[in-house]
Amino acid sequence: MIVASIASAIIYRELVWIRRFLADYIVSWLLSLIYPLGVVVVPSALSSSTTVVERFSALYGIEMSLGDVYTIVIILTGMINVVSVIMYDIIGTLFTEFKLMDVGPMILEASSIARYAILNAILRPLIMALFSTTYLAPLLLFISGYKGLLEFLIIELALILSAVALGLYASIFATLLIFFTSTSRPWTIVSVLTSAILAGTGIYIPTELVPLVLRLIAFTTPVPQTCRALFAIAFKGFSQVLVAFGSVLAFSIVLYLGVSGALLKYAEFKVRKGWK
Amino acid sequence: MRRILHLLYIGIQLAKANAISYVAYIVSTVLWLVIILVPATLFSNLKEQALLTIVPGVYAMFVETCALWTSTEFLRWLVYTGLPDLFRECGLSIYHYLLSYSLVDAILASFASHFLSMVIASAYLGIDIGIAIPKDMLCIVLAIALAIPVYMLIGTLMGYLLVSTSISSVWSHVINILMFFGTVIPPNVLPNPWLALVNPATIVAELFRAGYGTNTLPLPYLFILTPTLIAVFTAFAKLIGQLCEKRIAKFGLEYRY
Numbered sequence: 001m002i003v004a005s006i007a008s009a010i011i012y013r014e015l016v017w018i019r020r021f022l023a024d025y026i027v028s029w030l031l032s033l034i035y036p037l038g039v040v041v042v043p044s045a046l047s048s049s050t051t052v053v054e055r056f057s058a059l060y061g062i063e064m065s066l067g068d069v070y071t072i073v074i075i076l077t078g079m080i081n082v083v084s085v086i087m088y089d090i091i092g093t094l095f096t097e098f099k100l101m102d103v104g105p106m107i108l109e110a111s112s113i114a115r116y117a118i119l120n121a122i123l124r125p126l127i128m129a130l131f132s133t134t135y136l137a138p139l140l141l142f143i144s145g146y147k148g149l150l151e152f153l154i155i156e157l158a159l160i161l162s163a164v165a166l167g168l169y170a171s172i173f174a175t176l177l178i179f180f181t182s183t184s185r186p187w188t189i190v191s192v193l194t195s196a197i198l199a200g201t202g203i204y205i206p207t208e209l210v211p212l213v214l215r216l217i218a219f220t221t222p223v224p225q226t227c228r229a230l231f232a233i234a235f236k237g238f239s240q241v242l243v244a245f246g247s248v249l250a251f252s253i254v255l256y257l258g259v260s261g262a263l264l265k266y267a268e269f270k271v272r273k274g275w276k
Numbered sequence: 277m278r279r280i281l282h283l284l285y286i287g288i289q290l291a292k293a294n295a296i297s298y299v300a301y302i303v304s305t306v307l308w309l310v311i312i313l314v315p316a317t318l319f320s321n322l323k324e325q326a327l328l329t330i331v332p333g334v335y336a337m338f339v340e341t342c343a344l345w346t347s348t349e350f351l352r353w354l355v356y357t358g359l360p361d362l363f364r365e366c367g368l369s370i371y372h373y374l375l376s377y378s379l380v381d382a383i384l385a386s387f388a389s390h391f392l393s394m395v396i397a398s399a400y401l402g403i404d405i406g407i408a409i410p411k412d413m414l415c416i417v418l419a420i421a422l423a424i425p426v427y428m429l430i431g432t433l434m435g436y437l438l439v440s441t442s443i444s445s446v447w448s449h450v451i452n453i454l455m456f457f458g459t460v461i462p463p464n465v466l467p468n469p470w471l472a473l474v475n476p477a478t479i480v481a482e483l484f485r486a487g488y489g490t491n492t493l494p495l496p497y498l499f500i501l502t503p504t505l506i507a508v509f510t511a512f513a514k515l516i517g518q519l520c521e522k523r524i525a526k527f528g529l530e531y532r533y
Contacts, residue, residue: 023446031453038312038461043320045465046329052319059318080311188300195307199396204315211399214307 002111006119014127028085029135032077039073039204040066059206062235071143072234075155076203078133079227082163085132086125087194090170091177094120095186098178108272114264117175121167121260129163130156154233161249162226168256169221175260179267197221222252280375283368287376298385305341306392309334309460313393314400324407327397328488333459335390336481339423340455342381343431344448346374351438355529364524371517374431382427383420390484410487415495418502419483425509426476432516439523442530464492479505 018025043052049066057064064072094117097103107116136155140148173193177186200218202210207224218224222245229245291298313330320326350360350373363373394408410416434451458478462485463469469492472478482498485491491498 024449027446027449027453031449034453034456035312038456039315039319042312042316042330042461042465043318043326045462046316046320046326047322051321055319055321185297185300188296191304192300192307195304199307199310202314203311205318205400209314209318209400211396 006111006116007123010120010123014124018131025131028081028132035077036070036073040069074139075230075234076227078136078159080198081132082129082159083198083223084194085128086163086166087170088190090121090167091174091190094174095178113268114261117171117264121171122164125163125167126160129160133159155230158229162222165222165249165252168260171260175263175267197223201227222248283372283376284379287380291380302385302389306389310396313397317401324403329462329490331393332484332488333481334393335386335484336477337455337459338386338389339382339427340430340477343427344434346377347431347434351435369517369521370435371432374428378424378427382423411489412487415483415486419480422502422506423480425506426480428513429476429509432513435520436516439520462492
């Protein structure tokens with residue numbers, strides 16, 4: 001009963017926030033168009049579109065057309081939106097709630113911090129991932145017709161599942177920042193971590209080309225595997241890539257759930273004993 | 277002159293107090309840009325030439341984004357701390373606040389972002405980091421000389437928008453997107469390269485590119501335009517700063533996070 005009440009409260013709040021911050025979501029969709037411009041149009045202007053297609057095909061080992069290149073770049077941009085929205089919002093909101101708005105006592109009276117934070121980490125990404133990548137539907141419909149819509153649904157499923165794992169991952173950092181540090185500027189850590197995950201994944205280039213330090217940061221998340229899965233979905237192949245994606249995702253969710261659950265329970269135990 | 281030195285001292289002290297935020301901002305901005313810079317370089321198959329065409333734009337773009345957020349910080353986020361009131365009581369305005377930060381933002385932080393972009397992009401592409409050393413220092417000096425008026429102009433313009441409209445962070449992000457054109461996205465990508473001049477930082481980016489020999493607009497034009505634009509941008513920044521101050525005196529400031 002309590003779980004259902006918390007879940008409905010989180011979902012209600014998220015929908016209200018989406019209505020309130022709809023303009024921010026629209027800007028994030030617009031920003032998504034800068035990436036294809038930077039990754040395909042700029043190199044095409046510097047050399048030629050043929051060179052870009054040849055380089056792209058050579059790097060991924062698949063024969064592609066210019067349309068394929070645009071499609072995959074647009075799809076992969078969805079991953080950038082999901083990672084930035086989830087990381088900033090899950091950590092930012094939890095930090096604001098517990099450190100600035102002081103809603104902790106209310107949560108402790110009604111339920112438990114662990115239950116609230118974990119439900120928050122699972123439910124909000126389901127909605128946020130969908131809204132931050134909605135722009136993919138008309139774009140894929142325009143590029144591939146009705147087949148594009150089916151492709152969108154499969155891509156959306158992969159992105160949403162990955163977002164849930166990222167939500168739990170972000171909760172680990174939120175718990176550490178709120179209960180185990182005295183930082184007043186959580187955004188410094190969130191902004192560097194988010195950009196390091198994305199730069200470490202490579203997004204538009206194979207992960208093997210990324211410097212090791214950044215790659216290691218990215219591999220603490222399921223983002224590199226999700227990018228591979230999105231690539232496989234776009235080219236309708238590599239069933240083993242999808243199996244690997246499923247395995248990594250399941251492992252990540254179990255691991256993050258265990259770590260964040262343990263950290264949150266320990267924090268709650270200390271907070272109930274009067275620990276600030 | 278003494279007043280300017282005092283302002284620069286204040287700016288350096290404020291920046292020192294926010295050193296961690298500066299480092300985080302520089303590192304995260306560069307890592308975000310790397311997501312575009314590296315594939316753009318890699319897919320063009322031009323390696324060094326592409327890198328030296330795209331990355332110098334980071335300097336100019338960073339100057340603009342610093343101006344945008346410094347202005348927002350002064351007229352929005354810091355209102356509740358009373359710092360803008362303190363400045364205004366001393367007869368200083370947004371223009372002076374930007375001037376105090378100009379050395380740190382338009383030179384130190386922007387240079388740091390440029391070189392960090394070069395270092396990270398070189399690590400990705402396996403290119404010798406030695407290419408980060410400019411060939412023509414005169415162009416780089418001119419770029420810096422123009423970067424400060426551009427920083428002041430963009431900052432005061434943003435300030436005027438903040439005090440005269442209910443502009444939200446959404447618009448700041450839209451403006452941020454537009455700053456890509458002419459800087460990280462070189463002018464020759466546009467249908468008419470001169471269209472990029474709508475962005476005041478385009479010439480800064482082009483001069484920086486000229487420092488590496490990869491400018492896309494003709495160098496003689498850049499040399500003619502630079503002193504003219506320094507004078508025009510400085511005058512406009514001063515004027516807009518005064519308009520901004522008049523507006524604040526009449527309508528006050530609104531705190532919004």
